[in-house]
Amino acid sequence: MFDKIVDIMLEYNNVPREAITPETRFLADxxxxxxxxxxxxxxxxxxxxxxxxxxxxxxxxxxxxxxxxLNDLV
Amino acid sequence: MNPDxxxxxxxxxxxxxxxxxxxDHARRKYPTKAAYRQMETRTEESSITFGQFAENVxxxxxxxxxxxxxxxxxxxxxxxSQEWIxxxxxxxxxxxxxxxxxxxxxxxxxxxxxxxAEIQTLFCSKGCLKKLQKILPECETLExxxxxxxSGDETAEGVENVLFLPDLLEEGRELLRRKGERALPQTIDPxxxxxxxxxxxxxxxxxxxxxxxxxxxxxxxxxxxxxxxxDVSFSVLPVxxxxxxxxxxxxxxxxxxxxxxxxxxxxxxxNLERFQPEMSCMVPMMLDLLVRxxxxxxxxxxKQEQFDRMVKLTKALNKxxxxxxxxxxxxxxxxxxxxxxxxxxxxxxxxxxxxxxxSSVGVQIxxxxxxxxxAPVAAVNPLDRARxxxxxxxxxxxxxxxxxxxxxxxxEIQLKGANVMKGxxxxxxxxxxxxxxxxxxxxxxxxxxxxxxxxxxxGRLKNLIILPNGKNVSPEEIEDSLRKHIPYIKECVVYAxxxxxxxxxxxxxxxxxxxxxxxxxxEAAKAHMTPDFERxxxxxxxxxxxxxxxxxxxEFEKSTTHKIQRFKIAAIKx
Numbered sequence: 174m175f176d177k178i179v180d181i182m183l184e185y186n187n188v189p190r191e192a193i194t195p196e197t198r199f200l201a202d203x204x205x206x207x208x209x210x211x212x213x214x215x216x217x218x219x220x221x222x223x224x225x226x227x228x229x230x231x232x233x234x235x236x237x238x239x240x241x242x243l244n245d246l247v
Numbered sequence: 248m249n250p251d252x253x254x255x256x257x258x259x260x261x262x263x264x265x266x267x268x269x270x271d272h273a274r275r276k277y278p279t280k281a282a283y284r285q286m287e288t289r290t291e292e293s294s295i296t297f298g299q300f301a302e303n304v305x306x307x308x309x310x311x312x313x314x315x316x317x318x319x320x321x322x323x324x325x326x327x328s329q330e331w332i333x334x335x336x337x338x339x340x341x342x343x344x345x346x347x348x349x350x351x352x353x354x355x356x357x358x359x360x361x362x363x364a365e366i367q368t369l370f371c372s373k374g375c376l377k378k379l380q381k382i383l384p385e386c387e388t389l390e391x392x393x394x395x396x397x398s399g400d401e402t403a404e405g406v407e408n409v410l411f412l413p414d415l416l417e418e419g420r421e422l423l424r425r426k427g428e429r430a431l432p433q434t435i436d437p438x439x440x441x442x443x444x445x446x447x448x449x450x451x452x453x454x455x456x457x458x459x460x461x462x463x464x465x466x467x468x469x470x471x472x473x474x475x476x477x478d479v480s481f482s483v484l485p486v487x488x489x490x491x492x493x494x495x496x497x498x499x500x501x502x503x504x505x506x507x508x509x510x511x512x513x514x515x516x517x518n519l520e521r522f523q524p525e526m527s528c529m530v531p532m533m534l535d536l537l538v539r540x541x542x543x544x545x546x547x548x549x550k551q552e553q554f555d556r557m558v559k560l561t562k563a564l565n566k567x568x569x570x571x572x573x574x575x576x577x578x579x580x581x582x583x584x585x586x587x588x589x590x591x592x593x594x595x596x597x598x599x600x601x602x603x604x605x606s607s608v609g610v611q612i613x614x615x616x617x618x619x620x621x622a623p624v625a626a627v628n629p630l631d632r633a634r635x636x637x638x639x640x641x642x643x644x645x646x647x648x649x650x651x652x653x654x655x656x657x658x659e660i661q662l663k664g665a666n667v668m669k670g671x672x673x674x675x676x677x678x679x680x681x682x683x684x685x686x687x688x689x690x691x692x693x694x695x696x697x698x699x700x701x702x703x704x705x706g707r708l709k710n711l712i713i714l715p716n717g718k719n720v721s722p723e724e725i726e727d728s729l730r731k732h733i734p735y736i737k738e739c740v741v742y743a744x745x746x747x748x749x750x751x752x753x754x755x756x757x758x759x760x761x762x763x764x765x766x767x768x769x770e771a772a773k774a775h776m777t778p779d780f781e782r783x784x785x786x787x788x789x790x791x792x793x794x795x796x797x798x799x800x801x802e803f804e805k806s807t808t809h810k811i812q813r814f815k816i817a818a819i820k821x
C-alpha cells in the first residue's frame with residue numbers, strides 16, 4: 174500500500190523517493206496545493222477502487238494518515 | 248481604426264432584455280440538442296436537451312408562482328448541475344430574486360448570508376444539506392427547503408416545509424396542464440432586481456450585488472458579439488460565481504453549446520477525457536496542473552527532444568500561416584481530452600510559461616475583465632485578435648473612462664452601461680460610495696484604455712500605496728514585475744510598512760525549484776534569491792524599489808475564487 178501511494182505521490186512532487194516517509198506531510202513538507210491533492214485523490218480512488226469523501230481529507234495530514242484511511246476502506 | 252471591427256455581426260441577441268428570452272431562443276433553435284451532460288455516479292452520466300430543460304424551467308416557474316413565491320428571495324446552494332441552473336432560470340424569469348450561495352463557505356457564513364438576504368425558500372443539494380443541517384434552525388426567515396439531487400428521504404430540522412425537486416417539477420407540470428399560460432408569471436420586468444450575488448470579499452466583507460435581467464443581458468449580449476462559443480464546453484468553476492454563470496453557462500445557452508459539468512475536482516482530468524470539450528473557463532492553478540501532466544507525459548514517453556524540435560518547426564510554419572500544431576501534437580493534447588482549443592482564464596496571475604506552452608501545442612488562452620458589480624464582464628479579448636497584456640476589448644454594452652490619469656494615462660477605470668448593477672442590497676451608503684455624482688461606477692481598478700478600446704489593468708486603487716513623497720505605487724504592478732524578473736517566485740505580495748515609507752515583499756517560491764536547488768532551508772533560499780532581488784531593484788525607479796523581502800513557507804490564503812486575501816496579509820504585517 175505505502176509503495177503504491179508513493180508511486181502516485183511522486184507524480185506531483187519533484188523529490189527523491191526516499192524523501193517520502195510515513196511522517197511526510199502533504200502541505201507542510203511537500204507544499205502540494207489543493208488542486209494537486211484533489212487530483213491525487215482521484216488517482217488513489219482509481220488505483221484502490223474506493224471512494225474518498227472530500228470532507229475526510231480534513232483529517233489526513235501525513236502519508237501514514239492516508240495509508241491508514243485507505244486500509245480501512247479497502 | 249473603428250473599434251466595431253472587433254464585434255461579430257449583431258444577431259437576435261441584440262433585442263433581448265431578459266434571460267428568459269435566451270431560454271426561449273435555445274428551446275426553439277436547438278430543441279433536441281444536449282444542453283447539459285453531468286455525472287450521476289462515478290461512471291454513469293445523464294443528459295438533458297434544451298427542449299426538456301426549458302420544459303423543466305417552465306414547470307418550476309409555474310410551481311413557485313402558484314405557491315406564492317412572487318417577489319420572494321430564493322437561495323440556491325449546491326454543486327453545479329442542470330438542476331441548479333434550472334432553478335436559477337425559473338427564479339429570475341419573473342418569479343422572485345435569486346441568491347446563489349457559495350458551497351465552499353463555512354456553514355456559519357452561509358447562515359449569515361441567508362439571513363442577510365432574507366431568504367424564504369432554499370434550494371439545497373443533498374451534499375450541502377449535510378453541511379448546513381445542524382445550523383438550519385438559525386435561518387430566521389427560511390420557510391421552505393427544496394432538496395435537489397437528493398434520495399427523497401432527507402429531513403431538515405427547524406424548517407416548516409421540506410420538498411423535493413422532482414415533486415415540485417411534477418406539481419408544475421400538472422399546473423401547466425390544467426391552467427396553461429395562466430399558471431406562469433405574465434410579465435418579466437427587465438429592470439427589477441432578479442439576482443443578488445455576494446462579492447467574493449477579497450478586500451473585506453462580502454456585499455450583496457443587486458442585478459436585473461437587463462444587467463445580466465448586458466454581459467450575455469456583449470460576450471455574444473466578441474466570442475464564438477463552440478459545440479461542447481466544460482464547466483469546472485463554481486456556478487454561483489457570476490463569471491461562470493453568465494460569461495460561460497448562460498452564454499453557451501444562447502449559442503446552443505452543450506455544457507458538460509465536472510462533478511468533482513478529483514475527476515478533472517478524467518472528465519476532460521470523457522467529455523472531450525473544445526472550450527472551458529478555468530483558473531491558473533488548473534492550467535498549471537494540466538501543463539504539468541502534459542509535460543510529464545512527454546518526458547515519460549522519451550520524446551522530449553522530438554517534442555522540442557516539433558515546437559520550433561510548428562512555430563516557424565505558423566509564421567507563414569500554416570497551423571499544424573493540433574495535428575502534430577495530437578498525442579500531447581490527450582490529457583485535455585484531445586479537442587480542447589480555447590480556455591478563458593482569470594482570477595489570478597497566470598505564468599507566461601504556461602500560456603506559451605499551451606499555445607505551442609495549439610490551445611489558446613483568453614482573458615477578460617470582470618467585476619461582480621458589472622454582471623460581471625466589462626471587457627473580453629476577441630477570438631483570434633487578443634492583445635498581449637490587455638484584459639480585453641470593452642463590451643459594446645459598456646462605456647469606460649479613466650479618472651484623473653497620471654503621466655502614463657493610468658487612472659481609476661470608471662464604467663457606465665447596461666451591465667452596471669443597481670446597487671448593494673441593504674447598503675445604500677456603500678452604493679453611494681461606488682458611484683460618481685454623474686453616475687459612473689467606480690471599479691477601484693487602475694489602468695488605461697487604448698484608442699481601439701482595449702483595456703489594460705495595472706492594479707487596485709484600494710491597494711494603492713501612497714508614499715510620503717506623494718508618489719502612488721500599485722503593489723500589483725511591482726508584484727507582476729518581480730514575478731517576471733524572478734520566475735521561481737510562485738506568489739508574492741507587496742505591502743507598505745505602517746508609516747508608508749518603505750515597500751516590502753513576501754515571496755512564496757516554487758517548491759520544486761527549491762527542492763531541485765537545495766534551497767529547503769529558508770536561509771539558503773534567501774541567500775539564493777538576494778542577487779536576483781538586487782538586480783530587480785537596480786532596474787526599478789527609486790520609489791518602486793523594495794526595501795526588504797521575506798520568504799514564506801506556504802501559499803497565501805485565498806478567497807473561494809482563488810484570489811489572494813491581501814487585506815488579511817496587510818493586517819498581520821502592520
